[in-house]
Amino acid sequence: MSKGYHLLVLHAHLPYIKHIESMDVLEERWLYEAITETYIPLIRLLNKQVSDNIEGSITISISPTLISMLTDKLLQERYLFSIVNSQELAHKELKRNKDDPAYYNLAAFYLELLHHAEATFKQYDNNLITAFKYLADKGKIELITTCATHGFLPLYQEYPQSVKAQVQGALDLYQSQLGRLPRGMWLPECGYYPGLDAMLTECGLDYTFVESHGLLNATPQPKYASFAPVATSSGLCVFARDSQSSKQVWSAEEGYPGDPDYREFYRDIGYELPLKYLANCLPGGDVRTQTGFKYYRITGKTEAKKPYKPEWGKSKADMHAQHYMEQRVKQIEDLSRNMQLPPVILSPFDAELFGHWWFEGPVWLDYYMRKVASDQSSYELITPSNYLDKNLTLQQADPASSSWGANGYADVWLDDSNKWIYPLVHSAVQDMVELARYFQTPSPIETRALQQAAREVLLAQSSDWPFIIKTNTVTPYAEKRVKEHLEHFEALKKGLWEKSIDEDYLSRLEIMNSICPNINYTLFR
Template sequence: MKPGYFSLVLHAHLPYVRHEEKHRLEERWVYEAISETYIPILWQIDRLQKPLHWTVSISPPVVEMLADPLVQDRYVEHLDEMLELIEIELAEGRSEQEVETLHFYRGRYTDLKTTFLHWEKNLNHAFRTYREQGFIDMVTCTATHGFNPHLFTEQAARAEIRTGLNCFERHYGFRPTGIWLPECAYTPGVDRILYEEGVRYTFVDEHALLDADPTPDKGIGAPVYSPHGVALFPRDQIISGKIWSSMIGYPGHPDYREFYRDLAYDRDWAYIEKFMHPEGIRFDTGLKMHRITGDSDEKDYYVRAWAEHQIDNHALDFAQTLEGHLEAHGGQMFPPFLVTAPFDAELFGHWWFEGPEFLGKVAERLEEFGIETITPALFLERHFQDLETVHVSMNTWGRKGYGDVWINERNEWMLRHLHMMETQLVKDVADYRHASPLVDRALIQLVRHYVLAVSSDWAFILDGQTTAQYAAERFREHTRLFAELETALYQDKLSDELLADHYRAYPFLDDVDIDIDTFLSPHDYYVTEERGSEGEAILVLTPEYTGNVVGDLGRRVIDEVEARAAEGETVYVLTPFKEGLPEYERHNHVHVYRVRLTSPFLEHVMNQVAAQNVAYVKLAHELVAKVPFKAIHQFDWMTIPAARSLAKALQVPLYSTMLSFETTRNPHGHGGLFDAIHRIENSVLAEADTVYICEQLSTEEVGMRYAIGDNVKTCLPLDASPYGQKRLKKNTK
């Protein structure tokens, strides 16, 4: 075997274009993909009957349309119409070259129908069968191909990922560990969601790794781990470009079929009208009679034998090119050099008619050349210990490598509507979840409208100005339906009939695929599910509580809280808000609230402290409505005012930990600020049930500067609860 590996990844995706009414031109996108890409790829898998180590990604919209009886029956009608048109053409006395090409098409469309009916009209069964036989591997995509860097909330990003996985699992019987992120768009933080949802690898463009921090030692010759442990497989643009470069790519060869010349435009309207749209619109039939020929508008007829000859030539050339590429990197070990070649599946067959046959021939040539093919899943199984961890910035495989395609002057208006829908879903699920089965169905339908609106296809189409009117109308329709249903929810006007009408318009996804809890924030989930079930809690107020603590105080607070939680105590921590950290997070029995100031920025430190304490008190009184607190524990002087107020209002014990005092921090201090802090510290010494001080401070030293009593103690070891066995005063609130 040659050194290194080759991994082919094909991503099958279309927007959800299933419509109840007939003659929608967009639905023909599905027919074209089935006829030109999906079935021809299945033909190659079936012909070769061996493990190819191809990875096929199928997006949920494609999965759902392939499984839809309406789409299935209409596709059979489409095939019958095509066969009828071919017979009419053959009866017209066409030229010898045309007749030869028409015979090719008659055989091809007959085979398409035979294959489609063999799989009982559901090609999901075919891909699933070949995957279960070990010929291919399979992954999926997010629910509707939403462009994740532009999603506003974590909940929306998770909903797209989880819903897509759920849909795929329902149809294919397993949950994949890989996923194709729409547009190969990676953004920091999405890897955490992916990992939490069971995803272990995805795909990025090569500049994602070349611009990573640090730059990987092996460049794009191996995947890397993201900070949260998801493997990122980079596209090798040299090898991918060998196929699709506009300058040297194979599909432009003169002997291949011409994509832009269709029989519908070569025939008089009276002749072709029967096979066109009832409103008098011409569209491609799929019978493309000419070959590329050259750059001029004059095109010669397609000769299938010539095309097949070039398929052989190009497959051999590709194998030789790949062999040289791998040998040039043959010195790489741990892991060996990997060429990852991810493509849109529709490039093979639809845009390059001979593409599926090329892939089949390449599989044969690679085996002859001793080049090992491998799936990303198998690569990780072999080499999971050999990969580096790097930080990767936001990137895509689109124009200019970032988000230019999906946010520009033609489509940026969509984002404000999408962001509004996301935030409304977070609110609606928190407010209405489980109010009744009908309400839950409405929430599921709201999620369905949202994911159909968030598809990256609409922004992509608007950018390219191809079927821009359809894309804009579809987007506006989903936002309109969302608003209509949300209004019915608010006004208590939901009904089975209304929900049925909404689903009937776009019957995408089963209700079981959509988990409305995905739109609950961690705090909302806790509030709706578990708050009140944990018993009495300790309320901790501290000016420091982050994972990157530097000072003694921050470390002591975290250690103290974690020690009490390990003993089974429920602990609520109130601490100032810090940019970059969540306002709420939960770790088992520990609930951390990072509290924002309720007033504008205040310059004087005492005003800031006062405003922060007011915010503590306000939030604590909101919590008291659901959480019974049995004690208050404050740290450092900056939290004393709120702690004293709350302990008195709730009639619970007050505990204080003071690792230092103003007079020990600033022994020569004087002036207004010094005196104010001194008074605040004195107040807790008088009112707290117990004040703990660090070992470096003696009670005698503290007593020289403060009025102390028997309640002042040295800090206990962490394995001893500061609350001891003392009977806690009853919380009467």
């Protein structure tokens, strides 16, 4: 038996954003950036590990909203348009920097990355879910899911129908796209409340994750703190996040991403060069935003940034991967002295940290996985299902209410800035329950309207909207999205009750907000 286990979980999620009326919407670019900077680099490095027979597996949670966007034909076409647009900008940058070798070489470096991204995207017929499925079939990753629209479940616990719709809706989409059911689920924002485990096991799930204090405050108190999973009274296996191994990776202040040799995220030519020069790459031609062309390294706490050197960043990623592995060896050895079970270290991260926010993240991950594979005497890099299949005896305990984020409970998703959302959405949930119970044998068009009404309620529940409002980033957009989904629901509800469904309006909504195509509205009964 191994001395210990490291579970590395990447949570890939973006809010559902699809604007059929325009291809020039700023927020829709979040998807294209993540594809180029995170998802494709991860796919490429993991594919290379498969071909190199590198042992060790990680877990990737892909949200239903992200699956829906990655499999959407319109968004696939728009991504290819955006990548060609970026390549054109790269050629312009080569000309602009032809007399400055440092910046010219960086422009050439980005052009090569863009060509790799386009080639990889087309390799899978524009559908990256196919790539992730291949990696899962090869055992390199375990694919799991999260809730249908990433709703923060603790704030809807008084409406079990809504929680069931979030959970089961996600599982139905996952099965339709991947041909199987996941064993685990990432709880949006790690939001857990007592009793949720019963819902998850009822839906056929074997495990989930919580923030460390959710397990530390469990009843009874776990014998091994957060370093071994527990089995709840309903039989769900619950793993807890390890703060030490997590902070080293995600924290720009205390972790690796803040190293002076890594690429500076915030210095982008989209904010620095003349608008006329950038017009073809900016929303509306005049809204400054990220272009992906970043020429500086972090350097230090100074505005006088030095040119980025990819080889330096790669070298530091190698060094930090070695350090990270050595720290896990020490951590597991220290814990093993006082444990009868092999310690389990859970390190969950937003997938978009790797590549988008931390440019060298995928390189670091590749180095780390290869180093662990070559040093098999210390610990194993495995998935939760790998662990469960070992059939170890787990302590029974029931986790406490918890989430990740500031203060560790629901503070981020419920405060004075966003609290107005919940009475409105709760009212819509109640109305949806009433509709689902009343329409026992709906006509075909009534079934479509009920399904779309369910989608609109779920989309209004997305945890992304209150998060954006709380952090005051693109607040007007988030507020607009909540209100629009509720307006759509009200219009559909009115048409259902009055037997006057506007089919043209319904059809437009089905195209615009097409998540979970097989959504079962009766989950709200």
